[in-house]
Amino acid sequence: MILSIFCDGGARGNPGPAAIAFLIKDNFKTIYKYQRFIGKSTNNVAEYTAIINAYIWLTKNIIKIQPQPKLVNFFLDSKLIVNQLNGLYKVKNSNLRNLIIQIRQFENQIKTTKKYHFINREQNQEADFLVNLALNNATR
Secondary structure, eight states, X not given: OEEXXXXXXXXXXXXXXXXXXXXXXXXXXXXXEEEEEEEEEXXXXXXXXXXXXXXXXXXXXXXXXXXXXXXXXXXXXXHHHHHHHTTSSOOOOHHHHHHHHHHHHHHHHOOSEEEEEXXXXXGGHHHHHHHHHHHHHHOO
């Protein structure tokens, strides 16, 4: 089995009001959705926070998923974040480096193969919609 996790984070103002979202899919069936307003933040912090929250859900629930996934694909519409997680770009910002350290700790807890992929915004519409929904609900 292959799990697909679509993550997104966004800030209005950068920094500004920010939210995160992720969807977990088994094949093409959504098995979990999550969205949350995170307060004032930057786009990059929101993107990483979405991944961390997806890992939190995954560490708590992976045992319940049968059969166990052989691969977990993360899909993001931030080329910067994907390239940083794949080791292609250096991370100069200490706040972002600390978030990557958290992600690496989660990666070590989950023994399944994990991969990070860049997708166009159009391919990440569901997660983007959830981010905007959380932002709209929080900033009314």
